[in-house]
Amino acid sequence: MKRNEFDAIVVGSGISGGWAAKEFCEKGLKTLVLERGRDVQHLKDYPTMTSHPWEMPHRNQIPLQDKKANPVVNRCYAYKEDTEHFFVKDTEHPYVQDKPFDWVRGYQVGGKSLIWARQTQRWSKYDFEGPARDGFAVDWPIRYEDIEPWYNYVEKFVGISGSYEGLDTLPDGEFLKAWEMNCVEKEIRDRVNAHYQDRKFIIGRCAHLTEPKEEHLAQGRGQCMARNQCYRGCPFGAYFSSNSSTLPWAAQTGNLTIRPDSVVHSVIWDEEKGKATGVRVIDRITQEAMEYFAPVIFINASALNTNLILLNSQSRRFPAGLGNDHGVLGKYIAFHNYRGTLGGVFEGFEDKQQFGRRPTAVMMPNFRNVKQQEMDFLRGYMTFYSAGREGWGGKLDVPFGAEFKEANSKQGPWHVFMMMQGETIPKESNQVSLDADLKDEWGIPLLRVNVDYDQNDEKVLKDFFEQGEEMLTIGGAKNIYKSDSKQAPGLDIHEMGGVRMGKDPLTSLLNAFNQMHLAPNVFVTDGACMTSTGTQNPSITYMALTARAVDYAVRELKKGNIK
Numbered sequence: 001m002k003r004n005e006f007d008a009i010v011v012g013s014g015i016s017g018g019w020a021a022k023e024f025c026e027k028g029l030k031t032l033v034l035e036r037g038r039d040v041q042h043l044k045d046y047p048t049m050t051s052h053p054w055e056m057p058h059r060n061q062i063p064l065q066d067k068k069a070n071p072v073v074n075r076c077y078a079y080k081e082d083t084e085h086f087f088v089k090d091t092e093h094p095y096v097q098d099k100p101f102d103w104v105r106g107y108q109v110g111g112k113s114l115i116w117a118r119q120t121q122r123w124s125k126y127d128f129e130g131p132a133r134d135g136f137a138v139d140w141p142i143r144y145e146d147i148e149p150w151y152n153y154v155e156k157f158v159g160i161s162g163s164y165e166g167l168d169t170l171p172d173g174e175f176l177k178a179w180e181m182n183c184v185e186k187e188i189r190d191r192v193n194a195h196y197q198d199r200k201f202i203i204g205r206c207a208h209l210t211e212p213k214e215e216h217l218a219q220g221r222g223q224c225m226a227r228n229q230c231y232r233g234c235p236f237g238a239y240f241s242s243n244s245s246t247l248p249w250a251a252q253t254g255n256l257t258i259r260p261d262s263v264v265h266s267v268i269w270d271e272e273k274g275k276a277t278g279v280r281v282i283d284r285i286t287q288e289a290m291e292y293f294a295p296v297i298f299i300n301a302s303a304l305n306t307n308l309i310l311l312n313s314q315s316r317r318f319p320a321g322l323g324n325d326h327g328v329l330g331k332y333i334a335f336h337n338y339r340g341t342l343g344g345v346f347e348g349f350e351d352k353q354q355f356g357r358r359p360t361a362v363m364m365p366n367f368r369n370v371k372q373q374e375m376d377f378l379r380g381y382m383t384f385y386s387a388g389r390e391g392w393g394g395k396l397d398v399p400f401g402a403e404f405k406e407a408n409s410k411q412g413p414w415h416v417f418m419m420m421q422g423e424t425i426p427k428e429s430n431q432v433s434l435d436a437d438l439k440d441e442w443g444i445p446l447l448r449v450n451v452d453y454d455q456n457d458e459k460v461l462k463d464f465f466e467q468g469e470e471m472l473t474i475g476g477a478k479n480i481y482k483s484d485s486k487q488a489p490g491l492d493i494h495e496m497g498g499v500r501m502g503k504d505p506l507t508s509l510l511n512a513f514n515q516m517h518l519a520p521n522v523f524v525t526d527g528a529c530m531t532s533t534g535t536q537n538p539s540i541t542y543m544a545l546t547a548r549a550v551d552y553a554v555r556e557l558k559k560g561n562i563k
Contacts (some may be wrong), residue, residue, distance in 0.1 A: 001108060002485075004278075004290065004291060004292045004293055005025070005292075005293045005294065006029075006030050006031060006032040006257070006292065006293070006294040006535075007030045007294060007295065007551050007552070008020075008024045008030070008031045008032070008294050008295075008296045008297070008298065008553075009026070009031075009032045009292055009293075009294040009296075009297045009298070009358070009463065010031060010032070010033045010034070010281055010298045010299070010300060011034050011036040011264050011279060011298065011299045011300060011301050011309065011332050011371050012033075012034070012035065012299070012301040012302060012306075012526065013033050013109045013111055013112060013242055013258065013302035013303075013310045013492070014072065014110065014111025014112050014113050014242060014302060014526070015111070015113045015116070015242060015526075015539050015542055015543060016107075016300040016525050016526040016542040016543065016545075016546045017033060017035075017111065017113070017242070017298070017300035017301075017526070018110070018113060018241075018242030018245070018246035018247050018250075018527065018549075019154070019246055019525075019542075019543050019546040019547055020298045020300055020549075020550055021033050021246060021247060021250040021256060022246040022247070022249050022250045023546070023550035023551065023552055023554075024250075024255070024554070025249075025250035025251075025255040025256050025337040026249075026250070026253060027079060027304060027550070027552065028058055028253075028489030029255060030254065030255050030257070031255055031256055031257065032248075032257045032258075032259065032292055032294065032374040033256065033258045033259070033263055034251065034259055034262040034279065034281060034292070035107075035108070035109050035111070035258065035259070035261075035262060036261070036262060036263045036264065036284060036301075036305075036431045037089065037106070037108035037109065037111075037260060037261070037284075038107075038108050038109070038260055038261060039108070039109050039258070039260040039261075040086075040108040040109045040110050040114070040161045040196050040234075040243060041109070041234075042237065042241075042243040042244045042248065042510035043233075043235060045233070046232055046234075046235065047085065048081075048082040048083070048085075048233075049229070049232045049233050049234070049235045050230045050235060051082060051125055051232075053241055056081050056082060057081070058068075059081075060079070060080050060081045061081060061264055062074060062079065062080060062081060062084070066084075068192070069089070069091065070089045070090040070091065070526065071078065071088070071090065072085050072090045072102045072103065072104070073088065073089060073090055073104060075102055075487070075491055076102075076104045076489045076491065076493070078115050078117075078231040078364055078400040080227070080231075081234055082231075083115060084400050085232040085315050086106050086114050086115050086231070086354065087104070087105070087106055087115070087232075087435075088104075088106065088107050088246060088253055088358075091104065091442060092107075093107070094440070094446060095446055095447045095448070095449060096438065096446050096447065096448040096449065096450060097195070097310055098434050098448055098450035098451055098479070099449070099450055099451060099452045099488075099539050100488035100489075101449040101451050101488055101489050101490040102263070102487070102488045102489070102490040102491040103304060103449065103495075104489050104490065104493045105302070105305075105490065107475075108249070108260075109242070109243065109246070109258060109260050110241055110242045110243040111242065111302065111333050111388075112231055113240070113241040113242040113243070113495070114231070114241050116185060116232045116245060116493075117210060117537070117538060118207045118230065118240065118359065118360075119204060119205065119206050119207075119397065119537040119539075120155075120158070120160050120162075120205050120206060120207050120537060120538070120539060120540040121170055121365075121536035121537055122151050122170065122171045122361075122540065122541070123144065123147075123534050123541055124144060124168060124169050124170060124171055124365075125143060125144040125145075125168070126168075126371065127144075127532070127534040127536070128142060128143045128144050128168065129143070130379065130532060130534075131531060132261065133373075134369070134373055134378055134379070136378060136425050136426070136532070137332060137425070137426045137500070137532050138202075138500070138502040138503070138507050138508055138531060139502065139503060139531075140501060140502075140531050141501050141502055141503045141508075141511060141512035142501070142512050142523045146512070146548075147479050147541070147545065147548065148171075148546040149306060149548050150172075150544035150545070151171075151173055151540065151544045152173070152174055153211050153544070153547055154173035154543040155173045155175075155429065155540070155542050156174045156213075156215060156549055157215060157245070158205070158207050158240045158245070158540070158543065159207060159208070159212065159213070159216050159221070159240060160173055160174065160175055160176060160205055160207055160540070161174055161175065161176045161177060161178055161179055161205065161209075161210040161224075161360070162175040162203070162204075162205035162206075163175070163178040163202055163203050163205055163206050163492075164178075165200065165202050167200065167202075167204065167365060168528055169366065169367075170202075170365040170536070173205070173206070173422055175191070175405070176209065176210045176211050176212075176213070177210040177211045178203045178210070179203055179204070179206075179208075179210065179276030179320060179359070179360055180203070180358075181203055181362055182352075182354060182387060182388075183349050183352050184346050184348075184349055184387035184414050185206070185362050185386065185387045186455060187276055187346075187348075187349070187476060188201070188346075188362075188385070188387065188416065188472075188475030188476060189201040189202075189362060189475075189476070191474055191475045192471050192474055192475050192477060193233050193284075196367075196472050198366060198367050198370075198472075199364055199367045200365070200383050201362050201364050201385075201405050202362070202363060202364070202365075202385070203360065203362060203363075203364075204360030204361050204363045205360070206360040206364060206409050207222060207226040207239055207240035207539075207540075208238055208239050208240075208360070209222065209223055209224050209237075209239075209494045210238075210357050211223070214444065217342055219237065219244070219248065219249060220244070220248065220423060221236065221238060221244055221245065221464075222236040222237060222238055223236065224236065224238035224239065224356045224359065225238065225358060226356055226358055226359060226361050228357035228358070229451075230267060231360065235478060237243060237550065238382070239359070248436070248526065257315070259281075261283055261284040261285050262282075262283065262284065262443065263281065263282045263283075263284050263442045264279050264280070264281055264301065264446045265279075265280040265282050265289075265309075265442070265444055266279070266281075266309060266312045266313040266314070266322075267279055267294075267297060267299070267309065267310065267313040267322050267501070267519075267522060268280060268291060268313075268315065268510075269314065269315040269317055269318060269519070270488075271316055271317060273523060274317070275519070275520075275563075276320065276322065276521055276522050277293050277296070278291055278292050278293035278294060279292055279297065282442040282443070284442070285532075287441075287442060293419070293461045294545050295521055295523045295562060295563055296521050296522075296523070296553050296557060297521060297523070297548075298501075298522075298523045298524070298525065298553075298560055299523070299524045299526070299528075299548070300524070300525060300526045301526065302526055302527065303495045303496055303497070303498065303526055303527035303528040303530075304332075304333075304449070304498070304528075305447075306313075306443075306446045306498070306499060306524055306526055306527075306530055307329070307330050307333075307432050307447070307498040307499060307530040308393070308432070308434070308444070310322045310323070310324070310329055310509075310524075311324070311329060311330055311433065311434050312434060312444060312445060317414070318518075320519075322516070322519055322522065323516045323517060323518040323519050323522070324423055324509070324553035325505075325518060326485045326506050326507070327508060327522070328500070328507060328508065329498065329499060329509060330431050330432045330433055330497045331428050331430070331431040331497075331502055332426035332428060332430065332431070332496050332497045332498065333426065333430045333431055333432060333451050333495060333496070333497045333498050334425065334426040334427075334430065334495075334496050334530070334532065335424055335451070335489045335490065335492050335493040335494055335495050335496065335532045336422060336423070336492040336533060336535075337420065337421075337422030337424055337425065337453070337457050337460060337461065337492070338419065338420065338421060338422075338481070338485070338487065338492045339420070339422075339461055339485050339486060339487060340419065340422075340461050340464045340468070340470060340483070340484060340485075340486050340492065341417065341419045341420075341422040341482075341483045341485065342417075342419075342468045342469060342480060342481065342482050342483070343415060343416060343417050343418065343463070343479055343480070343481055343483075344416050344477035344479050344480035344481065345413050345414065345415055345416070345477065345479050346414040346415070346416055346476055346477050346478070346479055347412075347413070347476075347478065348414075348476075349414060350385070350413075351464050352386050353389070353411060354388045354389040354411060359414055361384045361385060362384065362385050362386060363382060363384045363385040364382065364383040364384075365378040365385065365535075366379075366382055366423075366535040367380065368380030368381065368463065375459075375463065376459060377456050377460050377463070378423075378425055378426065378456055378458035379422075379424075379456075379535070380422070380460065380535060381388060381420045381421060381422035381423065381424035381460055381463075381464055381535055382420070382421040382425060382535040382536065383418060383419070383421075383464070383468065384415060384418065384419050384420075385417060385418040385472075386416075386417055387414055387415065387416045387417075387549065388413070388414070388415060388417075389411035389412055389413065389414055390412035390413055390415045392415075413563070416472060416475070417478045418468050418471075418472060420460075420461070420464040420468070421492075421535055421536075421537070422457065422461065422464065422535065423460075423532070423533050423534060423535045424453075424454075424457055424533060425454070425532075426497050426500070426531070426532060426533075427454070429446070429448065429450070430451045430452065430497075431449055431450055432448060432449050432450070432451075432498060433438045433447075433448045433450070434446075434447065434448065435447070435448050437507070446469065450482040451489045451490070451495075453487065453489065459558070461514075463483065465482050468482075469482065469498055472500050494533065494538055495527060495528070496528070496530035496533050496538065497527075497531075497533075498525040498527075498528050498532055499520070499524045499528040499529055500529065500530065500531045501514065501529050501531050502528070505517035505518065509524070510523075510529055513548070513549050513552040513553075514529050514545055514548075514549040515549070515552070515553070517553065520561075520562060521562045521563075523549050523550050523553060525542060525545045525546040527542060529545065535562050
């Protein structure tokens with residue numbers, strides 16, 4: 001039994017789990033990190049990080065047989081031959097779709113921190129105030145002022161490139177040198193920014209080391225080379241991941257134990273002690289069952305798997321799942337609406353060439369319903385755009401040799417691409433639950449997902465099409481087209497909720513420090529904890545919430561309030 005006792009247990013090794021491990025280990029706690037997938041170590045286990053397409057069996061394409069066998073993961077933008085080893089195939093961990101939902105997962109040490117898009121924007125005060133002001137979900141138990149110092153803290157360690165803009169809708173942070181827009185992007189930005197009083201295009205903020213600081217070099221990380229092959233694993237450690245940053249940092253303390261191939265079955269509730277004491281684990285390969293114990297437990301398995309673990313944590317005290325006295329667990333799932341895109345051509349600047357692989361786009365913070373409700377829909381959307389020259393000359397009807405080279409030496413016309421990232425409203429009907437009959441190969445019930453769009457999402461999409469076309473026209477684009485991908489929820493890979501924070505134990509599972517109301521030594525700081533989604537990419541908020549929650553948990557342990 002003693003070999004299975006730790007000071008803290010962290011379930012999951014992705015972005016939030018890695019941060020929990022780092023913080024616990026730095027504070028002197030012997031910490032166990034349980035990861036259901038295989039071990040992946042920085043550099044050692046990035047097999048394609050320097051490969052050329054012609055060195056891969058299918059030239060970096062996915063074979064048709066794989067596409068047919070795994071339709072969900074094949075819809076992910078990052079899933080290719082050079083990255084497939086970091087993704088869960090559809091057949092490897094099935095789930096039940098009551099409504100179409102594309103659940104994209106990465107089961108390995110580091111989780112999806114190896115394959116995320118690395119975009120990092122803080123929430124503003126308006127995001128935390130939104131649910132209470134507009135009357136949806138429940139009131140957040142925290143405000144921007146509560147999390148601001150923790151944004152500062154994690155951003156310094158992670159390394160965020162960005163520009164200082166002074167926007168109250170998208171607060172500035174601890175930034176490294178920003179990436180630069182190209183000439184057409186600058187032209188569109190200048191025209192649009194000059195036209196609107198409430199809108200501003202700025203360069204995207206992302207977790208890339210443009211100019212590494214001492215704290216980044218101490219992690220063994222180096223400058224971003226703009227290869228834009230990040231999903232393979234970065235040989236420079238230039239983008240932030242658990243593998244290149246938080247987990248090695250935790251390991252150097254001597255306090256970290258990582259156990260891969262550990263499928264967490266449930267949280268153990270001790271009926272006599274009236275508390276959670278540990279977790280049950282099934283070895284992924286041998287299917288051996290085992291138990292691990294600690295006075296504090298962080299569940300960071302990624303939003304839907306965290307819901308699954310807690311729903312499956314059933315006892316006499318909690319027959320419907322840990323902390324679920326009031327039936328809230330698994331409900332109010334939300335996501336980001338990515339369905340809308342626009343494009344067009346931009347005439348001019350033919351004397352300029354496009355080059356480089358900048359890892360971020362141009363973005364505009366939400367401008368709808370920010371300071372008051374003013375539209376016929378709730379909340380709003382962020383906007384992203386980029387510009388580039390299409391292809392090359394493409395003239396194949398000329399002889400090979402100097403004439404062919406000359407005819408094909410110039411790039412095609414400039415093209416502009418724009419997309420939306422819309423906030424969706426958490427609803428009770430959008431929920432996950434355990435299947436009553438179907439189980440996975442480890443004997444755990446399959447997750448049923450019942451999540452869909454609603455009329456509010458359609459109105460947001462319509463507004464984006466109208467405003468996006470207007471902005472591109474003002475920016476100088478022509479021949480503008482619109483496209484509704486009609487993609488299922490989930491493909492945004494920003495699923496949130498189900499174990500939401502709130503002030504009232506009757507309507508929420510977690511308090512202001514991500515601590516379960518009814519199981520005070522259990523914390524949730526991944527996407528499952530989110531009360532609402534905002535319009536921003538969420539990962540930097542998960543990191544800040546995690547660091548803040550660990551700080552609180554350790555203080556409570558020292559006071560004896562958590563035992």
